Amino acid sequence: MNRTVIILGGVLAAGALGYAVLSMMGGDDPGGDRSATAPGAPMVEVALPATLGDAARMGKVAFEAQCVTCHGENAAGKAGNGPPLVHKIYEPGHHADYAFQMAVENGVQAHHWSFGDMPPVEGLTRSDVSNIVAYVRTLQRANGIN
Missing domain, CATH: 1.20.5 (Single alpha-helices involved in coiled-coils or other helix-helix interfaces)
Incomplete structure (x- = not known):
């Protein structure tokens, strides 16, 4: 006892x-206090890589078609809409590639940010999501997130 x-x-x-x-x-x-950030503004600065591999290039196209509305240009987040994916929270050791697949398929209950729950995303195949992950990981590496 x-x-x-x-x-x-x-x-x-x-x-x-x-x-x-x-x-x-x-x-x-x-993200801390973002009260001074205008709605829709990027939440982080993203340094762009010099080049994108084939999968990352295809992922960028899919990201811009399906994800940019919430996660912003170059996955920099969008104040009032959705978090930046170029952020240490989404590093591979904390959110593995499979977590992105599950988020797209099933949605995500809010747990790191105060944007509310992410709904499932219709119209993306597993291959599309793999390419999006390649794009996001390339951006992360270019910004020191491994």
């Missing part, structure tokens, strides 16, 4: 610390 109390106390302390850190950082929204 004594061991259980110690473990429970540790879990509660860790949770309180995490809550305190998130509160000091502006809550669960990793």
